[in-house]
Amino acid sequence: xxxxxxxxxxxLSARLLRGLRIAQTVITLVILFGxxxxxxxxxxxxxxxxxxxxxxxxLLVAVAAVDALLVARHCFWGRARAPVALGxxxxxxxxxxxxxxxxxxGPAQGTLGVVGWIWVLLFAGAxxxxxxxxxxxxxLIVLGLLVATGRTDRVTLVAFGITAVAVTxxxxxxxxxxxxxRAVARQAVEAAESEARARTAEEVARTVHADRxxxxxxxxxxxxxxxxxxxxxxxxxxxAQVQQAAARAAARLRRMFAEEGDADDAxxxxxxxxxxxxxxxxxxxxxxxRGPRPVPPPDAAGALLASAEAAxxAARAAARVTLAGVGGAVVVGxxxxxxxxxxxxxxxxxxxxxxxxxxxxxxxxxxxxxS
Amino acid sequence: xxxxxxxxxxxxxxxxxxxxxCARARPEIRVLAAGPxxxxxxxxxxxxxxxxxxxxxxGTPAFGDLTRLVxxxxxxxVYSQHADSDTALxxxxxxxxxxxxKAEGPEHLIPALYAVVQDRPYTPPVLGxxxxxxxxxxxxxxxxxxxxxxxxxxxxxxxxxxxxxxxxSVKTVDTYIGRVRIxxxxxxxxxxxxxxxxxxxxxDGLIDLAGL
Numbered sequence: 142x143x144x145x146x147x148x149x150x151x152x153l154s155a156r157l158l159r160g161l162r163i164a165q166t167v168i169t170l171v172i173l174f175g176x177x178x179x180x181x182x183x184x185x186x187x188x189x190x191x192x193x194x195x196x197x198x199x200l201l202v203a204v205a206a207v208d209a210l211l212v213a214r215h216c217f218w219g220r221a222r223a224p225v226a227l228g229x230x231x232x233x234x235x236x237x238x239x240x241x242x243x244x245x246x247g248p249a250q251g252t253l254g255v256v257g258w259i260w261v262l263l264f265a266g267a268x269x270x271x272x273x274x275x276x277x278x279x280x281l282i283v284l285g286l287l288v289a290t291g292r293t294d295r296v297t298l299v300a301f302g303i304t305a306v307a308v309t310x311x312x313x314x315x316x317x318x319x320x321x322x323r324a325v326a327r328q329a330v331e332a333a334e335s336e337a338r339a340r341t342a343e344e345v346a347r348t349v350h351a352d353r354x355x356x357x358x359x360x361x362x363x364x365x366x367x368x369x370x371x372x373x374x375x376x377x378x379x380x381a382q383v384q385q386a387a388a389r390a391a392a393r394l395r396r397m398f399a400e401e402g403d404a405d406d407a408x409x410x411x412x413x414x415x416x417x418x419x420x421x422x423x424x425x426x427x428x429x430x431r432g433p434r435p436v437p438p439p440d441a442a443g444a445l446l447a448s449a450e451a452a453x454x455a456a457r458a459a460a461r462v463t464l465a466g467v468g469g470a471v472v473v474g475x476x477x478x479x480x481x482x483x484x485x486x487x488x489x490x491x492x493x494x495x496x497x498x499x500x501x502x503x504x505x506x507x508x509x510x511x512s
Numbered sequence: 513x514x515x516x517x518x519x520x521x522x523x524x525x526x527x528x529x530x531x532x533x534c535a536r537a538r539p540e541i542r543v544l545a546a547g548p549x550x551x552x553x554x555x556x557x558x559x560x561x562x563x564x565x566x567x568x569x570x571g572t573p574a575f576g577d578l579t580r581l582v583x584x585x586x587x588x589x590v591y592s593q594h595a596d597s598d599t600a601l602x603x604x605x606x607x608x609x610x611x612x613x614k615a616e617g618p619e620h621l622i623p624a625l626y627a628v629v630q631d632r633p634y635t636p637p638v639l640g641x642x643x644x645x646x647x648x649x650x651x652x653x654x655x656x657x658x659x660x661x662x663x664x665x666x667x668x669x670x671x672x673x674x675x676x677x678x679x680x681s682v683k684t685v686d687t688y689i690g691r692v693r694i695x696x697x698x699x700x701x702x703x704x705x706x707x708x709x710x711x712x713x714x715x716d717g718l719i720d721l722a723g724l
Contacts, residue, residue, distance in 0.1 A: 427615060429638050431597055431666060432645025463667045467645050467659065474667030496668075498676040503668045 184249030242290035434466030444486035448506035455479035470509040514539030521565035522548035550577040566592040582607035597642035607703030631712040633693035641666030652695035
């Protein structure tokens with residue numbers, strides 16, 4: 142169930158997040174071309190050297206372009222996020238240093254408003270802490286530059302404050318929307334999953350009920366004639382044949398009532414068929430299964446069943462059959478009161494072992510895939 | 513004189529069957545009381561162990577009643593028709609002394625009762641299988657050999673066969689199986705019954721303090 146839910150979760154939040162990322166890319170490109178570019182072109186003369194302005198702008202456009210490519214390919218920045226984000230910060234600090242101090246904080250400082258948007262792009266799908274730290278750190282550095290160059294008059298500081306608050310609140314709002322969207326997507330997926338689970342549980346309950354009905358029908362066929370015969374006196378409880386039939390019926394009843402099992406698959410079903418054959422011969426079989434099992438490939442399953450069949454064939458009166466999933470391996474064990482001759486399997490990853498002690502023979506066949 | 517027990521089971525046929533096994537056992541196991549409700553056991557403070565049917569009413573297993581018994585300091589042998597691993601392991605976690613499926617009753621119930629009244633571990637094969645196949649994230653850590661021995665015990669229901677296969681003595685096989693049980697007693701919710709099991713294992717030399 143887990144991988145399916147992960148896929149679903151990933152799919153839905155990825156779809157929502159992608160819409161938001163496309164919107165963010167459009168916003169950033171519009172600002173880069175519609176606002177930053179004209180402002181920088183008008184202020185080229187205020188930069189020393191003058192090429193600092195177009196080069197800085199081109200670098201920001203390059204980052205935005207790479208991000209657009211990643212969005213198109215459903216990718217995120219991943220490990221490149223931190224170095225690129227810090228590189229953008231370095232750019233946002235060095236460009237004002239090349240700028241005439243009188244123009245600091247104004248439209249000529251083209252990076253002031255737009256780098257935050259670049260970071261919003263970089264931090265799509267990542268925790269917001271880094272984004273907030275970068276935006277605030279950037280504003281503090283610019284404020285420090287203003288103070289260092291003596292631009293502490295009220296008009297400059299108020300203008301800077303207004304720009305900072307207005308731009309930053311927009312950027313943080315968009316980033317927060319991304320976070321909120323992820324949370325909503327997660328909840329939607331959880332709701333869908335719990336609904337799916339409920340539907341599955343209902344379906345399972347229906348199947349189990351039908352299965353029980355079938356088993357009770359079998360019970361009527363197996364045990365009732367026997368009980369009726371004993372009750373009416375047509376069958377003699379001291380007769381060895383009647384006793385054997387009763388033991389057979391009892392073994393089947395035990396299996397029916399036990400509701401065995403951690404998993405249900407074709408291997409278990411085939412094994413049940415083999416047990417059925419042994420029981421028809423009068424062998425009393427006890428069956429147990431444990432652990433979640435992977436499904437072995439057909440040739441391996443065939444080898445496991447062949448070993449179990451040979452072992453059960455040697456059983457005279459009693460047998461114990463087990464099916465276990467342990468650490469990715471599937472193990473079929475048969476203990477009988479006879480001497481079994483088990484075929485050596487010629488199948489990849491399947492091994493058998495036979496142990497005898499105290500008149501009992503234990504045959505184990507194990508499929509352990511090398512992963 | 514043999515140990516004394518209480519049977520909590522709503523099925524008269526099961527109660528009669530367990531009574532008959534107890535009467536035949538040597539030393540004899542005395543059944544002080546039996547009934548379909550857990551109060552039967554709570555009102556019989558002298559009983560040294562409780563044979564407890566997990567399915568007292570149709571529907572969910574009676575984990576709440578099991579917890580009440582454990583909290584009252586009772587050694588509980590869960591005797592259940594449920595055979596799935598999760599139920600068995602959950603019972604151990606809640607503090608049951610051991611867990612038997614009803615199919616294991618004829619061979620294992622009486623030895624289990626003798627063991628648990630002495631606070632000694634008793635792991636019937638199906639419970640051993642559940643431990644060997646345990647994949648829950650917070651399960652106790654087992655060594656490879658411990659897991660193999662448990663799996664073999666589950667498969668063969670014969671310590672002699674297990675010993676033969678791994679070239680060990682039956683006593684060593686017993687030690688492996690007992691040690692795993694103590695690891696499970698040492699995990700999850702604490703209970704006086706679990707503490708008694710661990711203390712007894714220390715006295716018996718089954719584990720040492722470093723092994724805890």
